[in-house]
Amino acid sequence: MEENNFIELAKKAKYASKKAASLSTELKNAALLNIAKNLKENSDKIFEANKKDLSEAQILIDKGELKQSVFNRLKLDENKMRDMIQGIIDISNLEDPVGKTLLKRQLDDGLILSKISCPIGVLGIIFEARPDVISQISALAIKSSNAVILKGGKESVNTNKEIMRVIQEALDKTEGFPKNILTQVFSRDDVKYMLSQDKYIDLIIPRGGNSLVKFIKENTKIPVLGHADGICHIFVDESADIDKAKRIVIDAKTQYPSACNAVETLLIHQNFPNKEELLASLKNAGVELIFTPESWHVEYSDKILAVKEVSSLEEAIEHINEFSSGHTEAIITEDLKNAKIFMNAVDSAGVYHNVSTRFADGFRYGFGAEVGISTNKTHARGPVGLEGLTIYKYNIEGNGDIVKDYVDGLKKFNHRNLG
Amino acid sequence: MEENNFIELAKKAKYASKKAASLSTELKNAALLNIAKNLKENSDKIFEANKKDLSEAQILIDKGELKQSVFNRLKLDENKMRDMIQGIIDISNLEDPVGKTLLKRQLDDGLILSKISCPIGVLGIIFEARPDVISQISALAIKSSNAVILKGGKESVNTNKEIMRVIQEALDKTEGFPKNILTQVFSRDDVKYMLSQDKYIDLIIPRGGNSLVKFIKENTKIPVLGHADGICHIFVDESADIDKAKRIVIDAKTQYPSACNAVETLLIHQNFPNKEELLASLKNAGVELIFTPESWHVEYSDKILAVKEVSSLEEAIEHINEFSSGHTEAIITEDLKNAKIFMNAVDSAGVYHNVSTRFADGFRYGFGAEVGISTNKTHARGPVGLEGLTIYKYNIEGNGDIVKDYVDGLKKFNHRNLG
Numbered sequence: 001m002e003e004n005n006f007i008e009l010a011k012k013a014k015y016a017s018k019k020a021a022s023l024s025t026e027l028k029n030a031a032l033l034n035i036a037k038n039l040k041e042n043s044d045k046i047f048e049a050n051k052k053d054l055s056e057a058q059i060l061i062d063k064g065e066l067k068q069s070v071f072n073r074l075k076l077d078e079n080k081m082r083d084m085i086q087g088i089i090d091i092s093n094l095e096d097p098v099g100k101t102l103l104k105r106q107l108d109d110g111l112i113l114s115k116i117s118c119p120i121g122v123l124g125i126i127f128e129a130r131p132d133v134i135s136q137i138s139a140l141a142i143k144s145s146n147a148v149i150l151k152g153g154k155e156s157v158n159t160n161k162e163i164m165r166v167i168q169e170a171l172d173k174t175e176g177f178p179k180n181i182l183t184q185v186f187s188r189d190d191v192k193y194m195l196s197q198d199k200y201i202d203l204i205i206p207r208g209g210n211s212l213v214k215f216i217k218e219n220t221k222i223p224v225l226g227h228a229d230g231i232c233h234i235f236v237d238e239s240a241d242i243d244k245a246k247r248i249v250i251d252a253k254t255q256y257p258s259a260c261n262a263v264e265t266l267l268i269h270q271n272f273p274n275k276e277e278l279l280a281s282l283k284n285a286g287v288e289l290i291f292t293p294e295s296w297h298v299e300y301s302d303k304i305l306a307v308k309e310v311s312s313l314e315e316a317i318e319h320i321n322e323f324s325s326g327h328t329e330a331i332i333t334e335d336l337k338n339a340k341i342f343m344n345a346v347d348s349a350g351v352y353h354n355v356s357t358r359f360a361d362g363f364r365y366g367f368g369a370e371v372g373i374s375t376n377k378t379h380a381r382g383p384v385g386l387e388g389l390t391i392y393k394y395n396i397e398g399n400g401d402i403v404k405d406y407v408d409g410l411k412k413f414n415h416r417n418l419g
Numbered sequence: 420m421e422e423n424n425f426i427e428l429a430k431k432a433k434y435a436s437k438k439a440a441s442l443s444t445e446l447k448n449a450a451l452l453n454i455a456k457n458l459k460e461n462s463d464k465i466f467e468a469n470k471k472d473l474s475e476a477q478i479l480i481d482k483g484e485l486k487q488s489v490f491n492r493l494k495l496d497e498n499k500m501r502d503m504i505q506g507i508i509d510i511s512n513l514e515d516p517v518g519k520t521l522l523k524r525q526l527d528d529g530l531i532l533s534k535i536s537c538p539i540g541v542l543g544i545i546f547e548a549r550p551d552v553i554s555q556i557s558a559l560a561i562k563s564s565n566a567v568i569l570k571g572g573k574e575s576v577n578t579n580k581e582i583m584r585v586i587q588e589a590l591d592k593t594e595g596f597p598k599n600i601l602t603q604v605f606s607r608d609d610v611k612y613m614l615s616q617d618k619y620i621d622l623i624i625p626r627g628g629n630s631l632v633k634f635i636k637e638n639t640k641i642p643v644l645g646h647a648d649g650i651c652h653i654f655v656d657e658s659a660d661i662d663k664a665k666r667i668v669i670d671a672k673t674q675y676p677s678a679c680n681a682v683e684t685l686l687i688h689q690n691f692p693n694k695e696e697l698l699a700s701l702k703n704a705g706v707e708l709i710f711t712p713e714s715w716h717v718e719y720s721d722k723i724l725a726v727k728e729v730s731s732l733e734e735a736i737e738h739i740n741e742f743s744s745g746h747t748e749a750i751i752t753e754d755l756k757n758a759k760i761f762m763n764a765v766d767s768a769g770v771y772h773n774v775s776t777r778f779a780d781g782f783r784y785g786f787g788a789e790v791g792i793s794t795n796k797t798h799a800r801g802p803v804g805l806e807g808l809t810i811y812k813y814n815i816e817g818n819g820d821i822v823k824d825y826v827d828g829l830k831k832f833n834h835r836n837l838g
Contacts, residue, residue, distance in 0.1 A: 003817050017766075018764065018766055019741045021763070021764060021766060022760075022763050022764050034511055039581050105784075105785055107778070107783065107784070107785065111774070111778075113553065113784055113785075116768070120796045120797060120798050121766070153715035179458075179515050202796040202797065203796070203797055217640070218640075220640075221636070221637075221639075221640060223642060223797045223798075225797075235826055241819070244818070244819035247819050247821050248819060248820075248821060250821075251822055251823050252821075253562045253822035255821070255822050255826065256822075297561065321437045333520075337460045340814075341441075343814050344440070344441050345437065345440060345441050347436075347437055347440060347537070347540070347812075348812065349812055349813060350812065350813045350814075350815070350817040351812055351813070351814055351817045352814065352816075352817070353814070353815070353817065354816070354818050354819055354820070355530065355815045355816070355817035355819075355820045356820065356822050357822070358822035359526070359530075359815055359820070359822060360813075364526065364822070364825070364832065365524070365526070365532055365813070366526065366532075366834030367522055376810075377539045377540050377621040377622070378539060378621065378622055378642045378795040378797070378798040378810060379642075379798040379810075381810050381812065381813075382809060382811075382812070383813075383814045391797060391798075391799075391800050392765065392800060393766075393768060393769065393770055393796075393800065393801070394769045394770075394779075394784070394800075394801045394802075395762050395769075395770055395771065395772070396766060396769070396771040396772070396774045396778055397758075397772045397773070397774070398771070398772065398773050398774035399663070399773050399775075400660070400662065400663035400666050400667060400773055401667075401773070401774045401775065401778070402666050402667060402669075402671075402674070402775045402777070403670055403675075403777035403778060403783070404670050404674045406783070407674065413783065413785065415785030
């Protein structure tokens, strides 16, 4: 696409986003159910498109130009399709995040301030090989009244196109649903244009590996919601229960080692009496242990764990605040006072006590759907659900009220929260 | 300052911010009251430093190199000093924005998720000639447990240095208060380094004119909280009450024309019967009216008002969503349905009904203190109080809980909000 064309497209998305802001919950849910239905009815066509992508991927894998893991993520089967469709139905059942009254306050008699949740505007989504992301993100955008420009991985281009065609067809059939809420783009240049259109795009959400997220964060002034690294820590305190420690550390390292919320560094208090038993249990579980300082910076995403002995709770906190990527950390301790200090002083999106770091997840938190996990320090942090796709506006209702009356002392504010 | 030294300073601020996160409300308030006391006791020294700045400014004004308005903003008198000190005492009386439980949810029996408000980290504040900003921002940062690096205008350098010395002296006297929470830098190079240190600085807040804010937004990847333009609109609907219309538009344009929430464009419905009366009243109030399309883009900050006739509510909404800077807009109408459509469809931080746009202000909203007004679409929008200087973290308390049990189906989540 030429840059001018992209700008035109982004402008249309912005315009559509203003229309989307006023959509009723009923219309949005009707659109979602139409999408679910149309995906079901067109599954065969989507599988066909997916086969095309798979056979092209296989050629690249045979040449050694693509990893086998990409093939697996790319592949849509009946199960994934069913999950995809159910995911959309689930989102239709979630509470509408738009139009909620977050604050209602009387400023003076008959002068009422309301803080109302509203959509952000235009989301730019850049994702890698998993084509099921398209329907999930589209559904989240629709439910939160945002417009979205999607750029998928080139490996899944046929599948993405077909899924988007089916989604658009469903939206066209939904009477009253505005045009241009969803747009798909395809080229590397489009990504470049997207990252530069801070006039029309309000938030970028990357879904993919570290290098994708890092590249995006370094190349845009648009706010980016996500996380690059997931260097999570577990601190086993002096008073930790050895059985809990074993259960939790093994779960956090081995249950799904490539997850961003898997533990990467284990800190052990020097006075913890069962250190050897803990390390032996990890080795038995197939975990390789590394004891060098270089390992403190590494996200292994594998059954490899950095281990460091610390002399105090304070040293553990300082180590984490220095080396963590701000994702999720846990303390294992029977000392409630230490747990409280740790949870207060550690500056990460998730800080847990006697729990596996693997719980950091929107579904496990009960958010119903997840856009991703953010390590940002502004807007949204941790697992982000529909709420993270909203902001708010302030409404005031009055009856001819002017500021001069208050500046001149004729009237006085009597701030009082209502409802 | 050399860039290396700035980085060292930013690193120390980051470290300090982690300490600040755990400060008790009592200690923070004690620090604030110590600052207020010390400012009172050192007023004379501050006035002396201010005189130095004023006489240097006067030389530049005589040479025509500085505007008289800068002199006025620069000048500290007894009144401003009293307000400054009272402002700090007021902030000590506000609710602590840190450590609030925003959500408490049972994920499963004995597995409790809490969403707790916490500070953002390190704020970079860049402000122009008003030296009273230093104490205000320092107080807001302390109350919200953030560290801050301040860069003031060069015209007020002596005043800023003396105020900061007095503040630091008060903090040094406050037992247990960590070092390096507040740092001041002075050069243009320091601004450049500040904008590039996204590793250590979490949020930039510019306080100053449009060109300062625009420059900053264009030259950093750190989130910026603020607004460049304030192109506010009032739409006078067909059914508007002429008396309310006159009161509100005159207030919004003339009560303080250089304020960012002053109206800049007046849209009038073509069927509004009292158009001539409204325009005549504006002229009587000394307002110059402009009827050219070029004026729709301009923030006059003066008694000048763009006027446009529109044929419908929809045209008014579309005009605003295209030309507004997203700050504050109002509709004047006796038609509640139209008011509702307008407030829903207009995408600005403040959208009012029968009220002057000049109400867009943190004190008027009852926030007690204001960092500034944001036109961002993420994090914080509209007048930003202490809450805008916080984010949150998720805590989970458990008892050896692991994800494997849930993946294997041995356990099931029973999400339920508590308290």
